Amino acid sequence: MNYLFVHQNFPGQYQHIVQHLASQPGNRVVFISHDSPAQIPGVERAVYQPFRTAKSTTHHYIQELELAVVYGQSVYEVCRRLKAEGFRPDIMIGHNGWGETLYMKDVWPDVPLLAYFEFFYHRQGADIGFDPMVPVIENDGPRVRTKNVINTLGFEAADWGQTPTGWQWSLYPDYMRARISVIHEGVDTAIVRPEPEAWLRLPSGLTLTRKDEVITYVARNLEPYRGFHVFMRALPGILKRRPKAHVLIVGGDEVSYGQMSSDGRSYRDILLAEVGQGIDRERVHFLGKVPYGTFLSVLRVSSAHVYLTYPFVLSWSFLEAMASGCLLIGSSTIPVEEVLRDRQNGLLVDFFDGAALADRIDEVFEHPDRMQTLRDRARRTVVENYDLRTVTLPRHLALIDDLIAGRNPAERAPK
Numbered sequence: 079m080n081y082l083f084v085h086q087n088f089p090g091q092y093q094h095i096v097q098h099l100a101s102q103p104g105n106r107v108v109f110i111s112h113d114s115p116a117q118i119p120g121v122e123r124a125v126y127q128p129f130r131t132a133k134s135t136t137h138h139y140i141q142e143l144e145l146a147v148v149y150g151q152s153v154y155e156v157c158r159r160l161k162a163e164g165f166r167p168d169i170m171i172g173h174n175g176w177g178e179t180l181y182m183k184d185v186w187p188d189v190p191l192l193a194y195f196e197f198f199y200h201r202q203g204a205d206i207g208f209d210p211m212v213p214v215i216e217n218d219g220p221r222v223r224t225k226n227v228i229n230t231l232g233f234e235a236a237d238w239g240q241t242p243t244g245w246q247w248s249l250y251p252d253y254m255r256a257r258i259s260v261i262h263e264g265v266d267t268a269i270v271r272p273e274p275e276a277w278l279r280l281p282s283g284l285t286l287t288r289k290d291e292v293i294t295y296v297a298r299n300l301e302p303y304r305g306f307h308v309f310m311r312a313l314p315g316i317l318k319r320r321p322k323a324h325v326l327i328v329g330g331d332e333v334s335y336g337q338m339s340s341d342g343r344s345y346r347d348i349l350l351a352e353v354g355q356g357i358d359r360e361r362v363h364f365l366g367k368v369p370y371g372t373f374l375s376v377l378r379v380s381s382a383h384v385y386l387t388y389p390f391v392l393s394w395s396f397l398e399a400m401a402s403g404c405l406l407i408g409s410s411t412i413p414v415e416e417v418l419r420d421r422q423n424g425l426l427v428d429f430f431d432g433a434a435l436a437d438r439i440d441e442v443f444e445h446p447d448r449m450q451t452l453r454d455r456a457r458r459t460v461v462e463n464y465d466l467r468t469v470t471l472p473r474h475l476a477l478i479d480d481l482i483a484g485r486n487p488a489e490r491a492p493k
Contacts (some may be wrong), residue, residue, distance in 0.1 A: 079482070080165065083286040084110040084153055084172035084179060089118060091194060091263050093168030093244075094466055095474050096121055108165065110178070124160065126152040139224040146177025146228045161185055169482050174232035174239070175291050183235055184384065190481040193236035195258055198226050198249040205336075205388045208411075209302060212336065216482055232259075238481055240474075243392055245412050259477055259487060263394070264470030265401045265463050269374075272403030272453075276378030280363055284324075286379050291323040291351075291443060294380040294404070296373070296395045300327070300346050304393070305386025305429060307407060310349035314356030318466035325362045326376050335390065377402035382442040386429055387411055397464055400424070400456040405449050408437045409471055417463075423455035 081099050088111035089096050100107045100120030109178075110124045128148050132141040153172075167189055172179040172227075174193040183191050199222040200206065206222060222371035226312065229250075233239065239258035241247045247260045277287045286292050295317065297304035331344035339348055346364065350357075368376070370395060373395075377383065385396050392413040399442075400406060400417070406424035408414040420426040424440070427434045431484045442449055480487040 079105050079169075079257045080167045081105065082105045082110070082157075082165075082167035082170045082182075083107070084170070084182070085194075086112045086149070086173075086178060086238055088112070088114050088116050088123070089121075092116070094264055094266070094471060098154055098471060098475075101310075106165075108160065108167070110172075117410075126156045126158050128152050139221050140227075142180065142225060143177075143227050144407075146180065146231075148177075150177040150180030153178045157182055157185040161399065169478055172477070174229065174236070177228055179232055179474070187278050190484075191235065192238050192240060192478065192481055193232055195233070195239045195241045195246075195250065195254070197246060198229055198251070198254075198361075199223075200249060200282040203389070204249065205303065208388050209479075211302060211307065213443055221397045229254075230284045238477070238487060240477065243413060245389075245414055245416050246391065246492050248423055256488070259473075260441045261473045261477065262464050262470050263396075264466035265397050265460050265476075266466045267401050267457070270377075271299065271379045272399040272457065276375055278326075278375040280381050282363070286324060286326075288379055288381075290379070290381070291320055291321055292379050293320075293325045293439060294383045294399075295325070295327045295329075296376065296383075296399070297329040297393065298345070298367075299332045299334045300329040301333050301336060302345065303388045303390055304329075305388075306345055307349060308386055308430060308435070309384055310353055310427065311314070312435045313362065314353055315433070316400070317356075317358055317361060320443065321437060325382075326365060326380075327363065328365050328368055328373060328376055335388075339415075345402055347394060374398075374402065377404055380404045382407055382439050384439075385409070385414065387413060388429075389413060392417070397460050400422045401464075402438055402454045403457045405442050405453055405457055407435065407442070417459060418456075421452070423459050424452055 083092050085092060088109055096107060097118055099105050108124055110120045110126055113125045132144040170182050170189055170191045175196050179193045188380050201219045201222055206218055233254050240261050242262040244260055246257055247255060250258060275469055277285055279285045295309055300306040331346050377399050383399045386409040389412045406418055408418045408424055408426055409429040410426040411429055418424045420427050425438045427438050477487050
């Protein structure tokens, strides 16, 4: 079989499925993306470069749409080249969000297209208006409805869609949900697992193990969407209560979601200027972006793992933390509550309540005998519902096979 994938950040959400397909004899896997040093054995790379960016004179509602058309046309040209070279995919699979899938079927109209639908934007009930720190403005309603033009055009172009969680699926209109399956990318729980003897050596030379009091926080970037401001403002009180605790913070200083700060500073610098005098820097360790093995070691030595998020896309790290047997303290927001049940497989706390977060952390350390059951159940939740080998990969492969065979996979969509 010939498989064609597209995602600007190779391999994006497709790492597991691409690795599997490329390892099977007789398959040819081609991946269109921006240039990057990443490689997967057996996967052919086809690089596209957008020929320009959105113009500053374009109305701000449709700058993202203009860029999506540029990306889509750039991918279209790569597809035309591949076709001229004699390549014909049996299926095309790609992320809808940046417009890359918009014109692929104009090259191969009879080839099924499976598109990844990550988020349908809403004026109310999701990320916009959730945080008082980011007030709603009059432009937000028309802006986000216009933003969904990419979703709408991408859906019209695709034969079928995939999204990772039930809540993300629920955000789409009824007519779209009928052709979108809920299949998470999955967690390889054979690799992401507890290690009782795990240890982590910090750049300072300090070594931490499961015997230490270790509070962990992980995000791709340290920003309000992932509750970094709430966590940092709670830290002085947490450190005062837990004089032996060390805090490991993983994440970069860029912005993945939402807006940059008004003065261009990183949110880490802003929060350190605000609460830094109440933080013992000998016990709070900013690790930045770390290699995957280091990330797993952080989770494995964690005593209490804090995960806060707006009502938005659920982080991979959240499920990986559960699979690692972490004691999760998660925000009581919809994407978290889809997976985490308070006092069943973790603890929930109001997103904005820093004092309650400190109370939960105290509870973890003061009653460790009660917490092992929650840790075990957290891992079991992932193994039973999100395990790569036994759950998500088989579902993903079945969906792909249905589309290649021309079968209607409607029964795989949630009812």
